Amino acid sequence: MVRKTENISLKGYNSFGVDTSADLLVEWDSVESLVEWLRSEGKEILSGRWDILGGGCNTLFTGPYRGVLIHSISNGISIVSQSNDYVIIRAEAGHLWDDVVEWCCQQELWGIENLSAIPSSVGASAVQNIGAYGVEAKDCIESVEVVWLDTLTIGTISGAECAFGYRESIFKHELAGKVIITAVNYRLSHTPAPKLGYGSLQEEVAKLGEMTPLAIRKAITTIRNGKLPDPAITGNAGSFFKNPILPREQVEALKVLYPTMPTYVVEGQPDKLKIATGWMIDSLGWKGRAMGRAGVHDKQALVLVNLGGAEGCEVVALAERICKEVKEKFGVDISPEVNIL
Numbered sequence: 001m002v003r004k005t006e007n008i009s010l011k012g013y014n015s016f017g018v019d020t021s022a023d024l025l026v027e028w029d030s031v032e033s034l035v036e037w038l039r040s041e042g043k044e045i046l047s048g049r050w051d052i053l054g055g056g057c058n059t060l061f062t063g064p065y066r067g068v069l070i071h072s073i074s075n076g077i078s079i080v081s082q083s084n085d086y087v088i089i090r091a092e093a094g095h096l097w098d099d100v101v102e103w104c105c106q107q108e109l110w111g112i113e114n115l116s117a118i119p120s121s122v123g124a125s126a127v128q129n130i131g132a133y134g135v136e137a138k139d140c141i142e143s144v145e146v147v148w149l150d151t152l153t154i155g156t157i158s159g160a161e162c163a164f165g166y167r168e169s170i171f172k173h174e175l176a177g178k179v180i181i182t183a184v185n186y187r188l189s190h191t192p193a194p195k196l197g198y199g200s201l202q203e204e205v206a207k208l209g210e211m212t213p214l215a216i217r218k219a220i221t222t223i224r225n226g227k228l229p230d231p232a233i234t235g236n237a238g239s240f241f242k243n244p245i246l247p248r249e250q251v252e253a254l255k256v257l258y259p260t261m262p263t264y265v266v267e268g269q270p271d272k273l274k275i276a277t278g279w280m281i282d283s284l285g286w287k288g289r290a291m292g293r294a295g296v297h298d299k300q301a302l303v304l305v306n307l308g309g310a311e312g313c314e315v316v317a318l319a320e321r322i323c324k325e326v327k328e329k330f331g332v333d334i335s336p337e338v339n340i341l
């Protein structure tokens with residue numbers, strides 16, 4: 001089934017809660033219906049302005065969207081194959097990511113429990129390579145199923161081909177505008193492999209007295225709820241900015257000036273280090289401050305919030321001011337993680 005709605009309000013389709021509209025929203029619930037619709041109208045639609053919208057939790061609309069938003073409402077999780085060690089599960093692109101995590105934890109499958117409570121669709125989990133608490137989606141993505149928009153054929157891209165990096169994937173670069181993700185296959189394990197070395201996770205899990213995927217999920221949900229704003233109450237898109245990955249010498253020079261600046265090693269890049277944008281924004285005094293109806297969250301400086309009725313351009317203005325001040329003080333360019341439309 002494909003459902004088309006003209007002049008639709010986007011308020012419920014973006015976690016910033018920006019009240020704007022799109023010329024047309026096209027929702028599809030199966031790969032067959034998507035391909036059929038693309039065959040009949042795709043050529044015309046794809047020659048104009050269009051974008052793919054998941055749950056809108058990493059998207060900021062700066063004004064009415066003058067084009068077509070293609071949105072998956074496909075749902076479903078199934079087991080594709082399994083052995084004594086692993087299970088491959090397949091989830092439809094429109095399925096809620098956190099429901100996939102919960103389902104896996106309930107089956108005592110290990111691998112994605114640390115990615116609990118991230119608001120995402122399955123499709124975007126691969127585009128964004130979502131990450132938290134020392135785990136990234138790439139660690140478990142076996143393959144991604146797509147529709148190729150030039151030929152309208154169905155294809156599969158292996159995890160290794162996805163060029164995953166920190167909030168990066170091939171879908172943001174070479175394949176941007178060339179495919180629609182229809183499902184993702186994840187490889188999970190029956191073998192316990194808790195990863196607790198991040199923040200206060202170890203202590204929070206210890207309080208629960210058991211070491212299961214469900215216990216880790218519970219601990220992570222508790223920690224996240226304590227420090228991140230709930231988009232249903234305060235519009236936001238999680239971390240607004242990325243943490244820059246810089247040459248080691250540049251970071252070491254910054255550490256001389258700012259000894260308490262947190263730095264992190266980057267897997268596979270020994271000559272680089274990641275620095276914390278939230279720390280820089282906090283040290284500029286922005287935490288809890290506002291500029292009009294947009295603000296910086298009072299518990300996490302990396303998160304920009306809609307304080308009520310903000311338009312997307314107000315959030316962008318705040319973000320630009322913060323970027324400028326970070327550059328002036330630290331000499332570092334920061335860039336948004338959020339997709340600005």
Ligand SMILES: Cc1cc2nc3c(=O)[nH]c(=O)nc-3n(C[C@H](O)[C@H](O)[C@H](O)COP(=O)(O)OP(=O)(O)OC[C@H]3O[C@@H](n4cnc5c(N)ncnc54)[C@H](O)[C@@H]3O)c2cc1C
Pocket residue numbers: 015051052053054055056057058059072093118119120121122123124125127128129130131132171179180181182228229230231236237238239339
């Ligand atoms: C409170 C909060 C906490 C968050 N915490 C985290 C966190 O811990 N870690 C983290 O990584 N992120 C976090 N985020 C950001 C967000 O959850 C992720 O970026 C998530 O993947 C966005 O999913 P979405 O479906 O809403 O994507 P959208 O914002 O709708 O889309 C994101 C991108 O994916 C593309 N896309 C979506 N579906 C498809 C598809 N089927 N085919 C091709 N392209 C597609 C879109 O075009 C867009 O470029 C948080 C956000 C919020 C609001």
